[in-house]
Amino acid sequence: MLKVKRDKLPQVLSVWSEEAVVYTPQEEDGVSTFRPWTGQAEVTFKPGSTVLPPKELFFPRTEEMYRYRVEGQAAFLEELSLPQQKCVLVGVRSCDARSLLLLDDVFLTKGYVDEFYRRRRENTLVVALACREALDTCFCTSLGVDPARAEGVDIQAWEKDDGYLLQATSERGKALLDKVGTLLTEVSEEPPAGARPSLEVDPEGVTEKLQRMFEHPFWDDLWHKCVGCAACTFLCPTCHCFDIQSENRGNEGFKFRCWDSCMFAEYTRMAGGHNPRPTRKERVRNRILHKLRYFPERYGKLGCVGCGRCLERCPVHMDITKIIQAIKEVALDG
Amino acid sequence: MNKITERMRERAQELLAKGEVEWVIGWEKGSLWYHSSPAFVRRPEEVERLIWDDFCANNLAKYLLDFTQLEGKVALFVKGCDSKGINRLLQDQQIEREKVYIIGITCPGVRDARKARGKGPEALETIDLEERCTFCTRPEPVIFDEIINTGEKLPGRGEKEPRDRFTEVERLLALSPDERYEFWAKQYERCLRCYACRNVCPACNCRECIFDRSQSGWCSKRIVKTENEFYGLTRALHVAGRCIECGECERVCPVGIPIMSLHRKIIKDLNELFGPYEAGLDTETPPPLGTYRTEDPDYFV
Ligand code: SF4
Numbered sequence A: 001m002l003k004v005k006r007d008k009l010p011q012v013l014s015v016w017s018e019e020a021v022v023y024t025p026q027e028e029d030g031v032s033t034f035r036p037w038t039g040q041a042e043v044t045f046k047p048g049s050t051v052l053p054p055k056e057l058f059f060p061r062t063e064e065m066y067r068y069r070v071e072g073q074a075a076f077l078e079e080l081s082l083p084q085q086k087c088v089l090v091g092v093r094s095c096d097a098r099s100l101l102l103l104d105d106v107f108l109t110k111g112y113v114d115e116f117y118r119r120r121r122e123n124t125l126v127v128a129l130a131c132r133e134a135l136d137t138c139f140c141t142s143l144g145v146d147p148a149r150a151e152g153v154d155i156q157a158w159e160k161d162d163g164y165l166l167q168a169t170s171e172r173g174k175a176l177l178d179k180v181g182t183l184l185t186e187v188s189e190e191p192p193a194g195a196r197p198s199l200e201v202d203p204e205g206v207t208e209k210l211q212r213m214f215e216h217p218f219w220d221d222l223w224h225k226c227v228g229c230a231a232c233t234f235l236c237p238t239c240h241c242f243d244i245q246s247e248n249r250g251n252e253g254f255k256f257r258c259w260d261s262c263m264f265a266e267y268t269r270m271a272g273g274h275n276p277r278p279t280r281k282e283r284v285r286n287r288i289l290h291k292l293r294y295f296p297e298r299y300g301k302l303g304c305v306g307c308g309r310c311l312e313r314c315p316v317h318m319d320i321t322k323i324i325q326a327i328k329e330v331a332l333d334g
Numbered sequence B: 001m002n003k004i005t006e007r008m009r010e011r012a013q014e015l016l017a018k019g020e021v022e023w024v025i026g027w028e029k030g031s032l033w034y035h036s037s038p039a040f041v042r043r044p045e046e047v048e049r050l051i052w053d054d055f056c057a058n059n060l061a062k063y064l065l066d067f068t069q070l071e072g073k074v075a076l077f078v079k080g081c082d083s084k085g086i087n088r089l090l091q092d093q094q095i096e097r098e099k100v101y102i103i104g105i106t107c108p109g110v111r112d113a114r115k116a117r118g119k120g121p122e123a124l125e126t127i128d129l130e131e132r133c134t135f136c137t138r139p140e141p142v143i144f145d146e147i148i149n150t151g152e153k154l155p156g157r158g159e160k161e162p163r164d165r166f167t168e169v170e171r172l173l174a175l176s177p178d179e180r181y182e183f184w185a186k187q188y189e190r191c192l193r194c195y196a197c198r199n200v201c202p203a204c205n206c207r208e209c210i211f212d213r214s215q216s217g218w219c220s221k222r223i224v225k226t227e228n229e230f231y232g233l234t235r236a237l238h239v240a241g242r243c244i245e246c247g248e249c250e251r252v253c254p255v256g257i258p259i260m261s262l263h264r265k266i267i268k269d270l271n272e273l274f275g276p277y278e279a280g281l282d283t284e285t286p287p288p289l290g291t292y293r294t295e296d297p298d299y300f301v
């Protein structure tokens, strides 16, 4: 296995920076997220996932889609150039690596390809970092995510006390390691054991159960504490809803898309004012059903990766592990 | 079980069993020892869910807006700060006094759950108080039908005087306008427009918020710095003179924006312009911006 000494890591990042923007988890004002590495000599990875997930590097919170202009009777469209920037994302945890695969399902499969997303995904290499330590709110293993080995990434890294073990897991990852070959040494060390999250839930059978629970009184009691904000969905690495609107100035304007949340009243409000999800009850039900029923029905996997961000930063600690457990305990007739 | 919890369950049980109230709103335990969460109880046999501990930070007053159509009464537990939220809703004519049964808790203080991350229950005493508790001058509720007072003191703060709540505002005021803009721009750059701050706020009680009408043309749904700043300023000005300083908005912000510094700046200005005023202490004194007196300063007219 290859290894980079801790003090050599900045040099590795520096080589990669020659052709790409290198992102690392960085904390500012107490909030960690992936930010461009700008040559900092100190590169540290705190245990667990970042407060903000890496999804916005592929699916920004707001992006322009095209511009338009009207002159007399004629209308002109201006396409925007697709994202070109090459990126290397360093330090992605297994939960977030899985979330990218789920976003791929949404944005790249079933007959529709989102070009903005596809370009960013193709332009970005992902270096995963195994978790030695879980946060109190991590429950990835319950969803079949292995904290010690990420899925669908280009390089897997494991932190040791004096450096990082590295293994290429794709052709592109191998090329990336070759570029920094002189900074790496071949060692016969074993990767350290992965974290063991203490929070656990068994989601087995929850999808089938939910298929029979749309009208169940279970939902009558669940929603009260939810305040209907979007903290859970905006922090969730797999939530991917967006709205498309336009902004006009005189004869010209642009279309943009921005994150939207099924927890908002406006989300399902139709022309004329009717809202098929009139209260927080229907909205909470939708969030849970989307993650645990609709996503598996459409893509064959659960829409949650067990990162625990929602239950940690929800103003009322609405807890998806408790909800899964409660769903399993609901008694259905027949 | 602590004495407050014991008393809470007892009273909730009685009120529900006698049919005096239809719902009791309190707190229950989450999955983690430092997570406490609002609880809604409607059957006497469920009162065992109710708890009081160092993490019962959520202000429950806002939930009363969910029960305005209910025929019967709702009981809820309030700390000192939360009780001002009830006055806020009463004064704003959002709820009816007769339909609420208020059980006050003389608050021993609550701690900052985010600071407990990664620690075990044995570390309880080392976990900081919620910021608002360090400023708190009124742990005793200002409005209640009955009170639970176990004589406990604020942990951590002990017998110390409350901190001066304008210290941070003054620090920001000492910056140059450019530096100050830099500071706020950096904060609002990361605002997600999740509206958690608005949704927990008892002063944000409009039936429909302008920010839920993104096609009105007044505000944009684009999550970008300038629009986020517009949101933050609009909300700050909309709660001006009505903010009860419960600090919930800042506590729940998932990205840690120091919202209270903005609100406290406005409170400081109002105090200087119209004389000292603390919102939510009673329902009679009109908020400074909700009334007109001939001696009000009028230099801007
Ligand atoms: S959820 Fe699992 S993979 Fe994600 S940070 Fe926690 S331990 Fe690591």
Ligand code: SF4
Residues within 6 Å of the ligand: A225, A226, A227, A228, A229, A230, A231, A232, A233, A263, A313, A314, A315, A316, A317, A318, B196
């Ligand atoms: S579950 Fe929590 S974070 Fe999500 S909308 Fe409800 S209150 Fe907000």
Ligand code: SF4
Residues within 6 Å of the ligand: A232, A235, A236, A237, A238, A239, A291, A303, A304, A305, A306, A307, A308, A309, A310, A311, A320
């Ligand atoms: S639902 Fe919650 S735990 Fe699951 S992936 Fe989303 S934020 Fe993470």
Ligand code: SF4
Residues within 6 Å of the ligand: B190, B191, B192, B193, B194, B195, B196, B197, B198, B249, B252, B253, B254, B255, B256, B257, B259
């Ligand atoms: S809670 Fe924070 S992130 Fe959410 S809208 Fe308010 S200021 Fe923005």
Ligand code: SF4
Residues within 6 Å of the ligand: B197, B200, B201, B202, B203, B204, B239, B242, B243, B244, B245, B246, B247, B248, B249, B250, B263
């Ligand atoms: S603005 Fe913040 S501190 Fe003021 S009443 Fe609303 S939630 Fe409480």
